Amino acid sequence: MQITQFLHAAILVSDLEKAEHFYGTILGLVKLDRVLKFPGAWYEANGVQIHLITDLSARSELQNVEKWGRNRHLAFLVADVNAAKDQLLKYGCEFQMSASGRSALFVQDPDGTVIELGS
Structure with missing residues (x-):
């Protein structure tokens, strides 16, 4: 997987x-106009999006990760989600495919940070 x-x-x-x-204001990041289903905001810096989440009471486990941001969460672009899936299977990693039909999967790192791999 690359x-x-x-x-x-x-x-x-x-x-x-x-x-x-x-x-x-202080860092000068650009606020993005994105519709959110929970309290928060999106900012952008050099192509990287920063998702600020305030709904601290609704933390989720991996199986509910598409309720964005309830866990620490990073998102990466991969060339081929199926190749990423095969790599995770090869090493016995548990993961979840996107429930919304998007071409993405979610896996937790050893510290519990949710890693989204999308294309």
């Missing part, structure tokens, strides 16, 4: 207003 690009990082924040001031 990872070709870092897509986004999800960051849990306790105060969205303070986080937006830090990421938007």
